[in-house]
Amino acid sequence: MSLRMLVFLGSTREGRMGENVAKCVVNLLSEVKHEVELIDPLKIGGDGHVHQPMHFYRDQNDVPEWMIETNNKIVNANAYVIVTPEYNCGLPPALTSVLDNFPPASYRHKPCGIVCYSMGSFGGIRAASFARPFLSELGMVSTPSACVIPQVVGKFSDEGECNDERIKNNLEKVVKEISWYGRAMEEMRSKEGVPS
Numbered sequence: 001m002s003l004r005m006l007v008f009l010g011s012t013r014e015g016r017m018g019e020n021v022a023k024c025v026v027n028l029l030s031e032v033k034h035e036v037e038l039i040d041p042l043k044i045g046g047d048g049h050v051h052q053p054m055h056f057y058r059d060q061n062d063v064p065e066w067m068i069e070t071n072n073k074i075v076n077a078n079a080y081v082i083v084t085p086e087y088n089c090g091l092p093p094a095l096t097s098v099l100d101n102f103p104p105a106s107y108r109h110k111p112c113g114i115v116c117y118s119m120g121s122f123g124g125i126r127a128a129s130f131a132r133p134f135l136s137e138l139g140m141v142s143t144p145s146a147c148v149i150p151q152v153v154g155k156f157s158d159e160g161e162c163n164d165e166r167i168k169n170n171l172e173k174v175v176k177e178i179s180w181y182g183r184a185m186e187e188m189r190s191k192e193g194v195p196s
């Protein structure tokens with residue numbers, strides 16, 4: 001079963017490493033025939049920061065078009081993957097801002113894979129640990145195998161090719177798991193709907 005997937009990129013920095021990591025994830029998901037779209041905080045609209053979340057607009061007629069469009073993509077997706085660096089032992093504001101902009105109901109009862117990276121030896125593992133309760137609060141189920149990428153510099157080409165076998169294998173594992181969870185949850189959704 002082909003799924004509709006969104007990959008959330010958690011960095012807006014000039015020269016960000018995340019862009020090529022995210023390209024790799026998009027490529028791997030596309031190779032197994034999912035319909036994939038990258039949600040890049042620099043490209044969806046707004047300025048990459050959370051100011052007024054969509055569901056907090058007093059007058060819903062004031063919600064900007066880019067928010068409505070992105071929210072529709074989130075609602076229509078079957079599964080997600082976040083690609084996140086670690087910033088100061090935590091999650092980067094670009095990631096939390098993008099996700100916080102939209103109502104938890106839009107993500108609810110869907111799975112999310114985690115790919116984290118850093119320049120150092122720990123591969124952003126602390127960001128991954130913070131990601132789990134954060135994703136859960138938004139209603140997502142995080143899949144068990146996060147792909148942790150240490151010393152990210154030089155490991156991904158501009159086309160999203162990864163030159164490290166171990167990381168490639170781990171990314172493929174994330175792809176397999178998000179596909180499995182995505183299909184399982186979609187099957188239940190179409191058979192029984194979601195718990196109210």
Ligand SMILES: Cc1cc2nc3c(=O)[nH]c(=O)nc-3n(C[C@H](O)[C@H](O)[C@H](O)COP(=O)(O)O)c2cc1C
Nearest residue numbers: 011013015016017018085086087088089118119120
């Ligand atoms: C504001 C900031 C905070 C950072 N904090 C951490 C950190 O806590 N742990 C870590 O391993 N690397 C940290 N780094 C280094 C990042 O791992 C590295 O810059 C990485 O490439 C960031 O992802 P990006 O290039 O996609 O923005 C930090 C970088 C920035 C810009």
